[in-house]
Each structure stands twice: as C-alpha cells, then as structure tokens.
Amino acid sequence: MGMDTSTAILLSMILPAVAVVLNLVLRSRDNLRDGLTFVIAAATFAVVLTILYNVGGQTTEPLVLFEVLPGLDLAFNVEPLGLMFALLASSLWIVTHIYAIGYMRTNKEMNHARFFACFSFAIFSVMGIAFAANMFTLFLFYEALTLSTYPLVAHKGTPEAIKGARTYLGILISTSIGLQLVAIIWTFGLTGTLDFTQGGILQDHIAGPMAAILLALYAFGIGKAALMPFHRWLPAAMVAPTPVSALLHAVAVVKAGVFTMLKIGIYIFGIDFLATTGASVWLMWLAAFSIVAASVIAMTKDNLKARLAYSTISQLSYVTLGMALATSMGIVGGGLHVVMHAMGKITLFMCAGSIYVATHKTEISDMSGLGRAMPITFGAFLIGALSIIGLPPLGGSWSKWLLMMGAVDTGQMVIIAVLLVSSLLNVAYLMPIVGKGFFIRDNAAAAPVKNLETSPLVWGPPAFTALGCLVLFFFAGYIEAFLMPLGVTN
C-alpha cells in the first residue's frame, strides 16, 4: 500500500470524524448509517495497519499541523506504544460496532444517531491521543474524549444516568484541568517544550521532592487511569449502555488514561530519571494499594457491571505500577497489559450486555443457572475471566509475568506478593459468576433449559474477542518485542 505515513496518520483521524458527520446527516437512515460506519471502522483499522506496515517499531518525526502558541504544536508522530494503542482501539471498534448495532436495536434504545456520532467522535479522540507527538496535543484529545463520552454515559436521560454522567464528567474534568493542566504548564515552564522525547525531558530541570510532586499532579490529574482515590467516575459511568462500557470504559477511555501514564513515565520523566530520583516510589505503593483495595471492593458488588468496573480499576493500576517500577520490564509489562486486559475486559463487558439484553438481569445473584441457557456467552465469559486472572494459555498470563519480572528487578518482594494476592482475589470475584451460571440451578427443578441467546450480533463479538484472548497468548512474544524499544535505557 503506497500511502505515506503522514497521510495515514491524518486519515486515521479524519475517517472517524467523517463517521461523526455521516451519523448526524443520516440520522433517520438506520441501515445505511450503521453500514457506512462499519465500512469506516474497517477502513480506519486498515489505515492503522498500513502505518504498522510502513513504520514498524520505529519512532517517526513529528508532523506539525499548527503552532498554537510558540513552542506548543498540534503535532503527531508514530511510536510503538501509540501504534499499539491505535491498533487496539481501531480493531476493537469494528467488533464493538457490530455488537452495538445488535445491542441498541434488540434493546430498543433511543437516539441511535447521537449515540453512534458520539461513539465515532470518541474513536477520533483516541486516535489523536495515540498519535500525539507532544503532551499538549495529547491533552487536547484527552479532553475531547471526556466531552464526547459524556453524552454516551448520560444516554438514557434518566435521573440516575444524568447523576452518573455528572460524577463522570465532574471527576474527569476537575482532575484534568485542576491537576494535569497545572502539571503540563509547570513542565512547559521548566523545559520550554512538551515534546515526547525518548529518555524524557525533565532531567536537569527538576529534582528531589519537586519531581515527586509533579509526578503526583500528573498521576492524579490523569483521572482516566482511575488511580484511587479518583476512581469514582468509573463505577458511575456504568449507567451507560453496555457497548459504551465495553469499548470506552474497558478499552478506549481507561486505556487512554494508563496510556497517558506510560507516556508520561517514558517520554516526559524518562525511566532512568524516575529510577534514579525515586520520584515514583510512592506511586508504586499507591498503585499496589489500588490493585488490592479495588479487588476487595469488587468482591462486595452484586451488580455485574459494578463488579467489572472495580475489577477494571484494579487492573488499570497494574499498568500504573508497571510505569512506577521504572524498569524496562515494568514498562513493557505495563504496555502489554494494556492490550491483554483490553481484550479480556471487553469480552466480559459484552457478555454482561448479552445477559442483560436476553434477560434484563443485572445482579449476579439472579444469574444462577443462566450458563446452561446461554452457553456461548458464559463460555466467552469464562475465557475472558481466566485471561484477566492470568492463567495460561491466555494472553493475560504474559503481562502479569512481565510485571512480576519487573518487580523482581527492583527487588520489591512486597509488590510480588501484591500481584499474587491480587490474582487470587481475581479468582474470588470472577469465578463465582461462571460457577453460578453453569453449576447452580435456579429453583431446583422448575426451570427448563431453553436457549436464551439473542441475536448473533450480540453473542458473536464476545465469542470473537474470547478467541482473541487465546490467540494473544501465542503472539505475546511479538508484541513484547515490538514494545521493547520503550524500555531501552541509556
């Protein structure tokens, strides 16, 4: 494919933007609208693949579109982490789009055009985040992502939905403007640049406790990474229709958060700088706390989506932990975990949606025996859950392994213990759902087993991503090799 990389980067953002416009213009032509969006989603994925084909694991020169303020450019480039994120989001967009069509139609939700337009806008923002060449551009799209997903969370328009959406927006905007923006301006004031540079830009400009404070402004300012105590928005966002929870709150939004966290660690602070100053030690402990605490809370939740949300909070902190370890193993493990967890969690969310569409059940205690009626959904759920727990032969095992290696490198035995305990907790809150579904029978004899699975548009996608978890196990080596340049220390 003879497309140059600059064009491809722009195209990967223009295509979803076109989808936004198409959805608004064709608001009453349901089939045409959804069909065209699918084509665009596929095209976007193809464009990102082209970039992979052209660039591979290289880092390209920034493509500057505007100079917004002197030293502040709207600029894009390709580097391994961003490319991986773009590949992940664009491929899962296709899957989720199919799933969303099935879900929205079967469930008779309203305002399809607005929904899909905002959805496409969110993907547009994610592409911008993935290819951002500096912190300013990233922040711009970070905010765009927040604003475009707000209508999705509030989609149902019920008082609970609006309340949830307010919490969502309130925490994300106030952390990003109140803390992250301050950190960005501070960084800019110190260094005069915000470009993502291998090895970081901050060394020689800041030292000691100030570095730790700046890191804190970033870590808490990136609200999307759901680091405790700024995690409340994620459970609140679960009022959204399930496709939103699946793509946005298991993949795009939260992964944009930890992705930003990794970017900060690698390209703003620099791993060496973090390791030598120890600025991130406190963050490592906080992430460890988040991992355990969120898992414990997850066990207490009976609402399936709420449990998955807390599970996400816990898993996101793995990535933050990877960055905070400040070793190449930790960084690569964190990057890998972004992919592995995305694949596993999107499966779980889509299964939850499938159950809801079929039975309108949201509480785990009501799901006894459902596994027999919905074997594909629960089968996919089992695979997704095992991948999250980290059992071979599923993708999730690799990233946890790398993170543990990272912890060994730094000699933090407690962190290793935390990772082990967390895996056990994962088993404790995920397996009972599967167990209930398959082995416990509702009302002993009465319920006849009949197939409750709905449209293939609803159960197909989770089955597909479950398969993905399996495939990733065998391809993890490639991804790891691809991400290796990130961990290079100088």
Added chain:
Amino acid sequence: MDSGTLDFIVGHLNYWLFILLMMTGLYIVVAKGNLVKKIVGLNIFQTSVFMLYISIGKVTGGTAPIFPLDMKVDPDVVYSNPLPHVLILTAIVVGIATTSLGLALIIRIREEYHTIEEDQIAEVENAVLKSEQWASEQAAGEHS
C-alpha cells in the same frame, strides 16, 4: 488655630466647597428613595465637579482671556486660563443629556410601575422574581 492652618483652610476654600457639594450630591443619590431626587443629587454632584474645574482656571489677578481686537497683546496683562471653562461647557452638555435621559426614564418607569419610589418598585420586582422562580421550579420538578 495658628495662621498657617487658617491660610491653608482659606486658601483652599474652593476645594472645601467642592468636597461639601460633592458629598451632598452623593449622599442624596445614595440615601433618597425617590428617583427624581436621585437625579437632583446627581446634578449637585456633577455641578461640584464643574465648580472644581472652573475654580482651577482662576489665575490670581487674571482678567478675562479675551485678546484685544488689534491683537496687540500686552505681556503684563495676566489672563485666566480658559481651557477648564471650555471643558466644562462640554461636561455641562453631557450633564444635561444625562439629566433629561434620566427624567425620561423616570416617566416611563412611572407609566409601568405607577410609582417612582425605589422601595415600591423593589416590591413589584420581587413579586415578579418570585413568580419566575416558581415557574422554573415547577418546570424543573416535572423533569426530575
């Protein structure tokens, strides 16, 4: 009182009068509830400023700044400074415009409110405000 202080007081007589008039005017604007009286206060306040300007144009021993017709200016004759007077001419025009506009507004206010007392107007406006609040609460109630 020593003579220095007395000189200071007498020598700055125009300022004392200016301050007195200015404060009187401002006090009326703030304290009176009748809209016309407020305009009267405003006029006194403005006039005090006119006085200030005109008095600073005075040059001791100066005469009216009119040149003789043959334009033979005697360098020994001291003239008062005419510029402040000219400025104040403009300010007076502005003042008249303000006053007439204020009075016109008062007439319209009386037509709409049937009063020119500030507290009675406030009563009417509060009632409107309450009914607006009620309407918006009703409307908000329907939606929650």
Added chain:
Amino acid sequence: MATQEVHHVALTLTDHLPILEVLVPFVAAPLVVVLGSRRLAWPIAFAASAISFVIACLLLLQVLDGSYISYHIGGWAPPLGIEYRVDAANAFVLFLVSGISTLILPYARASFEAEIPRRSTTLLYALYLLCLTGLLGVVITGDAFNVFVFLEISSLSTYVLIAQGLHRDKRALTAAYNYLIMGTIGATFFVIGIGFLYMATGTLNMADLADRIAVQSDSRTIRAAFAFIVVGVGLKVAIYPLHLWLPNAYTFAPSAITAFLAGTATKVAIYVLLRFMFSVFQPEFIAQVPTLEVIILPFALLAMFGASLTAIFQRDLKRMLAYSSIAQIGYMLLGIAFFSQAGLMATMIQLFNHGITKAALFMGVGAFVLRAGGSFYHHLYGLGKSMPWTSAAMVIAGISLIGVPGTAGFISKWLLVQAALDAGWWPIAILIVASSLLAVIYVWRMIEALYLTETSAELPARQAPLSMVVPLWIMALACIYFGFDSDLTLSASRTAAEGLLAGSMGME
C-alpha cells in the same frame, strides 16, 4: 519606535484612517435619523460598521510591528490640539469592537424585529451607531478629556439601548436607570481625576501627561487623580464590588444589545484602565503605589470565585452569563495584577477571546428567546433537538468559556497560568484553574438543559432564522479558530503588552 509624522498638507485618504474610523459611524447615525426610512436604517448601519471594521483591520496591520500612528485633528498639533494615537493595544481593541459590531448587526435585524416595536427600530440603529462611535472614540483617542466625552456618548446611548428591553420586561427601565446613576457617578469620578491631572500638569494629551507626570515627583494631587480614575473606570469595567449594575442591565437589555455590550463595552473599559495605568501613569508609578496587590488582585480573585458561584445558582441563562462576565473580567484584572509582560499579554488576549466567546453566547441566548420565549433553563428543555444548530454553537462557545483546549478560551487561560507561574505565584495559578472548574459547572447546567431534558411545550421550537444562526456560527467558529491559530491575537497582544509596559510613548 518609528513615528509617522502627519502634516495637514497633501494627505491621502489612508492618512485619514484614524479619524474615519470614528467619523463613519458618527455621521451615519444622524443620517439614519434624518432619512427616517425604516428600510434604509439597517443597510446604512451595517455599511458604516463594516467600513469601520475594514479601517480597523488596516490600522492594525500598520501598527503590528510596534510602531504607532499619530493623527492630529484639524491639523492642530498636540498637546494643544486633540490627537488620535493608534498603537497595537488600541488597534487590537478597535478590531475587536468593530468586528463584533459588524457581526451583530445582521443578527440584530431579526432579533430587534421580534423584541422591539417597529416604530422604534430606526432610532435604535442610530443609537447603536452612536454607541459604536463612542466605544471606538474612547479607544482611539490620545486625549484624556476626549476619552470622557466619548465615554459619555457611548454610555448615554447604552442607557437608552438597555431601556429598549422594556417591551419584553419592564425591569429593563429600572436596570437602565440604575446603570445611568452608577455610570454617571463613574464618569464624574473619571472627570475629577482628569481635573486633578490637569491641575498638576496643565495638559490633557496622554503622551504629554505621561512625560510631565514622569518628571514631577510623586505628588498628592497625582495620587488622588489616580484613585479617582481607577474607581471611575472601575465602575465601567464592573470590577467586582462595582459590578452591581451589570447583571440587570445585561439580563433585561434586548438580546442583540446584550451581545454587543458584553463583547465590547467592558472590554473597552478595561482598555482605558490599562491605558491610564501604564501609558499615562507609567509602570514606575504603579510600582510605587500598592494598588495592584492590595486592590486589583484581591478583587480579581473575589470576582473569579464570587461571581462564578453566583452564576452557578442562576435560573436564567442570560443572567448566568452576565455573572460569568464579571468573573471573566476578574481574569483580565488578574493579568494586570501580575504587572509583567506575560500578565498584560494574558489580559489583552483574554479581553479579545472573552469578547468573541461572550458575544457568541449572548447571540445564542437571543435565538432561544426568539424561538422558545425566554432564556430560563426551563425554556431551554429539549432545544438541543429542535434548535440543533443554535445549541451546537452554544456548546462550542460554552467550552471556550471554560477554556477547554482547542478553543480561544484555552489560550488565554494558558497564558494567564503561565504568567502566574512566571511571577512565582503558584497558589494563584491553582486558583485560576480552580475557578475554571466553577465555569464547568455553570456551562454544564446549560448543556444539560439543552440536551438531556425533554421539552414540555406542545409545539417544538422552530429553528432560529438563518440571519441569526450564520453570525452566531461565525462567532462560534472564531472561538475555535483563535484556539488553534493564535498568530494574530498573540502577536497583537504581545506588541500591545510590550508597548504598555514600556510606559509612555512620549511626545514625538
């Protein structure tokens, strides 16, 4: 600095641009009245405003390099004659004022028709032009007393324009009356200040004043003059405790007038404040008197928080935006309080960006008033669906008001925070950021009302007429455009800030 000597012989039209800037609307106003034709009133007003805008653009291009143009009225050389002096600071404000005015006029046509009886519209355009004349005159003149005259021309016409809201709500009358009282007190204070300056220096030309104040030792008269001028102009600016006239005036004025005033009047007053503080009194004088830290800074912070909190609890969108204006003026004052080039630059750019943002928002309100019958939040329910274009433009302007990146508002917030950090006042930087969060809340109340509620009206509101939506969108797109391409605004405000901080331009 390069000066451009202007002689009264062999002048081309280009040399007369400074006076034409003011003269065109000034002549057009009586023309509208004399012709008395309802059909011709609008075209004349629009043409006059558009010509002023073109002239403002030409002037701005001439002075962007840091030079200035000095124009002598009637050929009388200053300091005796009246001088018009155009530099980057006031050319930038001229550009803003005439630009907003030109964009509001097409919008105003439909809005006036709906809100004001037809018999008054002709005179209304004349007053609008007079108001524009006054604002442009205040900005362009280099003579202190001339500022007062133009200030009163604009104020007197503003009072009448506000009172025209009485056809919708009789409270417009009391709002106009109260503004008249407070505005006149402010203007009179200003004149007292000028009087003291004249007493101390014997001149009224600003550049000459600056020269003479600089050589005089700091006297009590000059300090008194400074205090009177700051308070007098402060009333017009609506500096926080002197803002009481503003909410009612903005709420009850006709929609198009509110949009015009919000975009221009307070901005012009800020400019006057800057001009007097820095060009007349000189930065050295400001550094001596503790006005900035003791008066401007605390009141700016009070405005940012007090007015923002008040805005959150409003039920009427128009009134909410009025309070938000007071809060945003706080940012501009904050920039002044930093007393640095970065700070003044932030003030200038915020002046411009907030001008276009607020004008856009009030234009949207006018469209809602026209179609939904009011601007209370409950009038807005469901309008996201029935008036999609207007609502979308409101969302864009709303996020610019918050200062989300990619909008004009972001640029000014960024510069302001940077100026705070440069000055080492990091707690202030955090307060700036915190107060933008309050803006998130009040803007979000509007968005929720527009998009997340269903209308209770039986007939959904119709789309606003194209003549309103197009100017609104131009303004909203400007909010985005100046958020990405800040070349023009940045270079203008940088040159302006440099010029202001350099103090007096001096007589040539």
